[in-house]
Structures are given as structure tokens and as C-alpha cells.
Amino acid sequence: MKELLVLAPAKINLHLEVLGLRPDGFHELAMVMQSIDLMDQIEIYKNEQDILSLTCDDKSLRTDQDNLIVRSAQLLIRKLGLQGCGAHINLKKKIPIGAGLAGGSADAAATLMGLNAFWKLGLSIEELEVFAAELGSDISFCLKGGTQLCFGRGERLEPKVIGHSSLAIILIKDPKVSVSTPWAYSRFRDLEGNRYLREESEFEIRREALRKADWVDSFGEKRLLPLRNDLQHVVSSATPSVRLALDLLGGLPGNLGVAMSGSGPSCFALFPDFDTAQSLLFTHQSRLKAVGLNSWCCALTQKGVQIAK
Ligand code: C5P
Numbered sequence: 001m002k003e004l005l006v007l008a009p010a011k012i013n014l015h016l017e018v019l020g021l022r023p024d025g026f027h028e029l030a031m032v033m034q035s036i037d038l039m040d041q042i043e044i045y046k047n048e049q050d051i052l053s054l055t056c057d058d059k060s061l062r063t064d065q066d067n068l069i070v071r072s073a074q075l076l077i078r079k080l081g082l083q084g085c086g087a088h089i090n091l092k093k094k095i096p097i098g099a100g101l102a103g104g105s106a107d108a109a110a111t112l113m114g115l116n117a118f119w120k121l122g123l124s125i126e127e128l129e130v131f132a133a134e135l136g137s138d139i140s141f142c143l144k145g146g147t148q149l150c151f152g153r154g155e156r157l158e159p160k161v162i163g164h165s166s167l168a169i170i171l172i173k174d175p176k177v178s179v180s181t182p183w184a185y186s187r188f189r190d191l192e193g194n195r196y197l198r199e200e201s202e203f204e205i206r207r208e209a210l211r212k213a214d215w216v217d218s219f220g221e222k223r224l225l226p227l228r229n230d231l232q233h234v235v236s237s238a239t240p241s242v243r244l245a246l247d248l249l250g251g252l253p254g255n256l257g258v259a260m261s262g263s264g265p266s267c268f269a270l271f272p273d274f275d276t277a278q279s280l281l282f283t284h285q286s287r288l289k290a291v292g293l294n295s296w297c298c299a300l301t302q303k304g305v306q307i308a309k
Helices: 068-080 103-118 125-135 139-144 181-195 200-212 232-238 240-250 274-290
Strands: 002-021 027-045 052-056 087-092 147-151 156-159 168-173 258-260 267-271 294-301
Touching: 002 103, 002 139, 002 181, 002 200, 002 258, 027 103, 027 168, 027 181, 027 200, 052 068, 068 087, 068 103, 068 125, 087 103, 103 125, 103 139, 125 139, 139 147, 139 156, 147 200, 168 240, 168 274, 181 232, 232 240, 232 258, 240 258, 240 267, 240 274, 267 274, 274 294
Parallel strands: 052 087
Antiparallel strands: 002 027, 027 087, 027 147, 027 294, 147 156, 168 267, 168 294, 258 267
């Protein structure tokens, strides 16, 4: 019997700026991340043998120690010294894999929150965030979700309270293509590394500029947004389907901005509301399919991972 259902929303990047290189080898970033209502579902069941097991409806995904869900559960067990704790987790995968939508990170965040409830650990969100940051750069964002400024590796969050926004996106991805995030950052470093900022004071100037950016304050209003993704040109120059997706999205009438998400290859266009995006997608979906692109219409959401029952 299913004991718990956790919903794990994907994210898009409205802004991804690479500031420089950190002593730990990661990049120092300034981002605006946004949750969307494309969600994986994590079902947690009692495991009669009190061991940890994982199944997934997408057979292309590994379910061994490599999977962030397994690593998240094992981190909780190790760090808290838990004994005799088991669970069977079933992942219903809706977020495309290797797409720049933080699907794996959302699943990890949902696992931390779900097992916290399932095993009655009593950890606060802030305590879960410490584990999240250890597992990956985007997992803290996925826990809280909504609209957040993300600094550091991506794990330092500053929430942006924007209330309800009716904005929606059309999201496009070539199902045959996925991009490795380490590859995208190392290619960016090869091409742009000589222009990296070096001093903390220079990083802070860029963070402050983003905090004060007009478009971030008025985000949610129905006007053109200056979306930015520094990884876009390095990924698109090596990935024809990203160029095609950006081109097709840019040609859709009434869009408020077009960009690649994260390290790609998925790309999105923003629209003033869900109905506009949906009717445009209805008109263009067969054309997108004909050139091999999958597409979705999604609303923006102010929620991170949530326990549904
Ligand atoms: O933290 P996460 O596992 O998502 O990072 C995947 C890879 O992306 C890292 O190993 C690193 O190569 C690159 N990355 C980076 N700087 C960041 C985040 C990720 O260079 N801030």
C-alpha cells in the first residue's frame, strides 16, 4: 500500500550568469530559478525487509547507487546513524532526463522531504537544506521552489516573493539529446575562463545588480523579460536541436522571452498566461513533432516539493 506521495516540480532558469571559478572547482553563479508545474511523482511504500529499494517507470534511468534518490536516502541514514530504516520508492518520471530542468535534483529533494516524514525524523526544512547542498547544487532550490535568486554554487537562496503570476511557458526538448552539465561548464570555462571575475567584491557587485534588477522586481507582469543564460551559446553552438528550438520558440507570436534552461538542451518561451501558451502549442505541436521535438505547456508555480498525501 502506498504510504506517501511526494510531488517534485522541475525548474527553469530565468537568469544564469557565470561569475567565476570557486576554490572548490565549481562555478560561482548568479541565477534566478523558477519552479514549473511539470512534476515527477515519488511514491513511498513500506519495505517489508526494512531495506531501501527503488523502481522507476522509465527503464532508461539507473536505479542503483548512481541514482540521486538512493544517494539522498543513504545520506540521511549515514548522517543520522539510522538503523533498521527501509522504504520502497517508486519514481514516476515526467520530467525529461538530462534536460537542464533539475529533474534529478527535484527527485532528491522529494526523497529528503518524503523520507523525513515517512521515517518521522522531525527535521526542519533548514536542516534538510544542509543535506540538499551536500548532494548537489540545485537540490536546495528544489526543496523550497517558487522564484528564488540563487548564488554560490546555486545553493545559496534568496526568495523573491512575487505572489501569483499567470505566466506560462512552452517547453521544448529533443528526446534524443541530453547534455552533461560538467561538459557544459567545462566548455564554458575553456571559451570564457579568461573573462571570469576573481574577487569576492566583484561577485557581490553582480549579485547586487541582480537583486536590484527592475525585471526581477516586476517579474510576473506581462512584459518582455531580458532572459539570460551564459551556457546557452556554448551548448547551442554544439547542439543543432537547441538552435532549432530557440529559433522556433522565438518565432511564436506574443512570447515574452526565449531561453535555454540550465545546461540544456531544453528551451522555453514565456507567455502572459496558460491559455495563450496552450492554444499556441495546440497550433504548433505537430510541426514541432515533425522536426523531432517534444513539447509541453506548463504554468509557473510558487511551490517546491510537496507531500500530496
Ligand atoms: O552540483 P551538481 O551535481 O548539480 O553539479 C554537476 C556539475 O556541474 C559539477 O560537477 C560541475 O562540473 C558543474 N557545476 C559547476 N558549477 C556549479 C554547478 C555545477 O561547475 N555552480
